[in-house]
Amino acid sequence: MLKTVILIPARFASTRYPGKPLVDLKGAAGIAKPLIQRSYEAATRVPGIAAVHVVTDDDRIAAAVRGFGGSAMMTSEHCRNGTERCAEALDQLDSDVEVVVNFQGDALLTPPGFVTALVGQLDISPDSMVATPAMRQRSDEVRRLQAEEAAGRVGGTSVVVDNEGRALYFSKKLIPYLPDNSLDRELSPVRLHIGVYAYRRVALATYVTTPPTELEMLEGLEQLRFLVAGVPIDVVEVATPSFSLRELNNPEDVSPIEDALAMAGLE
DSSP: OOOEEEEEEEOSOOSSSTTGGGOEEEOTTSOEEEHHHHHHHHHHTSTTOSEEEEEESOHHHHHHHHHTTOOEEEOOTTOOSHHHHHHHHGGGSOTTOOEEEEEOTTOTTOOHHHHHHHHHHHHHOTTOOEEEEEEEEEHHHHHHHHHHHHTTOOOOOEEEEOTTSBEEEEESSOOSOOOGGGGSSSEEEEEEEOSEEEEEHHHHHHHHTSOOOHHHHHHTOTTHHHHHTTOOEEEEEOOOOSSOOOOOOSGGGHHHHHHHHHHHTOO
């Protein structure tokens, strides 16, 4: 396996949910842990990883990470998103690290196999620069996302791919268009994008030398900068787990995430 380090970008000043890395979430045993600790623990469950670090510009987050025995790296407050923060942290990593995984700070429910699959994709495909997972969404979950979208809430990111499995576009809107009968089966045509990325170093170098793009700013999706810059993103299809992969985007997400933690048996 390529020498891989997981970085968890975390910032306190989230627009939609300020301070969310330090929000407590109860697991299956009823024990409360801050979101950043749960995400860190999820990252450490990935086999074959050389190291896990939280990368942040906030002393409160760094102190919380070091308090539970984790590793924190400080980056500047000028990073506009997690990918830029990962790129800035490259200088603090060993020079022989080949792949950097951006394990987003609210991705606490990400199964370890998702990350393994991304690194494996870069390993078998030397021309691949970036890999990210997606899974077919259950039709009942799509209906829930449609309801959240109708209520003006962001419920997830979807992706459409070409015949080679490379991303054509990502959106916070549900894509593709869904005719009336398209949700009659258990699994829908919608691929839910899971916010985890594996990058080669050269991809991160290209990213930070490319200005933010209009699509990136409209959608609020950092990965669109790669597509506009002509850097392909391999979308690795992963199996839909038995529990919901909710992210902490809004305060209303706390209860469903705690339910998913319980269902997944994560204490």
